[in-house]
Amino acid sequence: MASTAPFAKMNGIGNEIIVADMRGRADQVTAAAALALNADAATRFDQIMAIHDARTPGTAYYVDILNSDGTSAQACGNGMRCVVQALAAETGQKTFTFETRAGILNAREHADGTISVDMGMPHFGWQEIPLAEEFRDTRMIELQIGPIDAPVLHSPSAVSMGNPHAIFWVDRDVWSYELERFGPLLENHPIFPERANITIAQVTSPESMIIRTWERGAGLTKACGSAACASVVAAARTRRTGRSVNLLTPGGGTLHVEWLDNDHVILTGAAEWEFSGSFDPSTGTWARDTESAA
Numbered sequence: 001m002a003s004t005a006p007f008a009k010m011n012g013i014g015n016e017i018i019v020a021d022m023r024g025r026a027d028q029v030t031a032a033a034a035l036a037l038n039a040d041a042a043t044r045f046d047q048i049m050a051i052h053d054a055r056t057p058g059t060a061y062y063v064d065i066l067n068s069d070g071t072s073a074q075a076c077g078n079g080m081r082c083v084v085q086a087l088a089a090e091t092g093q094k095t096f097t098f099e100t101r102a103g104i105l106n107a108r109e110h111a112d113g114t115i116s117v118d119m120g121m122p123h124f125g126w127q128e129i130p131l132a133e134e135f136r137d138t139r140m141i142e143l144q145i146g147p148i149d150a151p152v153l154h155s156p157s158a159v160s161m162g163n164p165h166a167i168f169w170v171d172r173d174v175w176s177y178e179l180e181r182f183g184p185l186l187e188n189h190p191i192f193p194e195r196a197n198i199t200i201a202q203v204t205s206p207e208s209m210i211i212r213t214w215e216r217g218a219g220l221t222k223a224c225g226s227a228a229c230a231s232v233v234a235a236a237r238t239r240r241t242g243r244s245v246n247l248l249t250p251g252g253g254t255l256h257v258e259w260l261d262n263d264h265v266i267l268t269g270a271a272e273w274e275f276s277g278s279f280d281p282s283t284g285t286w287a288r289d290t291e292s293a294a
């Protein structure tokens with residue numbers, strides 16, 4: 001095995017996360033390593049959050065994000081909470097400034113253990129999301145799935161939270177939709193040149209909604225933080241909710257999202273450590289720490 005790196009298997013209200021400690025080394029977690037780790041039931045994950053040394057003055061770390069299919073993601077709200085919990089436990093620090101592909105973001109661990117991540121500003125321009133063709137108004141774009149005269153899902157809102165999202169609004173129970181069937185078709189629809197995260201959202205009050213997400217590069221997940229942010233921003237834009245919303249996710253956990261007046265979107269929720277180990281970032285070969293929980 002080449003030089004190994006420590007990792008922690010964690011979750012952000014059910015979003016399966018591997019936090020990899022790549023500080024002090026020049027190599028990257030490869031797509032092959034991601035695929036190998038995801039193929040093992042013990043280390044199956046939705047995202048790897050690889051913590052690297054800072055690249056930019058004023059930031060503490062650079063975080064590289066990989067999906068379970070080995071592709072890169074610009075943003076991962078639930079994963080960032082796991083990173084913050086791991087680093088707060090190690091350093092005693094409560095606030096952090098990170099750099100990701102989506103830019104610089106701040107995060108904080110609260111006294112009750114929950115963690116807030118400033119996910120930055122949403123973007124609504126069709127080229128920013130990006131969409132393959134011009135839509136002047138991305139609150140509702142022309143896209144549907146199912147029979148042409150009786151679509152099952154249609155007219156989603158499109159938003160970039162650093163990564164691309166489409167939100168389909170539904171009145172019925174979110175579990176009554178075959179997201180496992182429609183998700184891959186919509187993720188790879190030609191309207192999304194960089195693919196997209198696909199969410200079904202049921203608004204239950206001006207302050208609450210239920211969401212299910214098919215994640216780009218990871219499939220069905222128990223929670224998706226950036227999708228929660230995109231859903232609240234899109235709901236507030238279309239007057240379905242206010243700007244401060246609790247979201248129930250398929251893992252049974254709740255996320256809180258607040259779209260501030262300064263346009264920043266704050267995601268708050270819990271993170272949980274499961275076990276620790278070490279792995280080879282080029283192959284994904286791994287071993288559990290002996291003192292780590294089962």
Ligand SMILES: N[C@@H](CCC[C@H](N)C(=O)O)C(=O)O
Nearest residue numbers: 073076077078163224225226
């Ligand atoms: N689970 C994440 C989002 C992960 C990134 C996504 N699959 C993508 O490729 O954009 C979250 O909590 O935000």
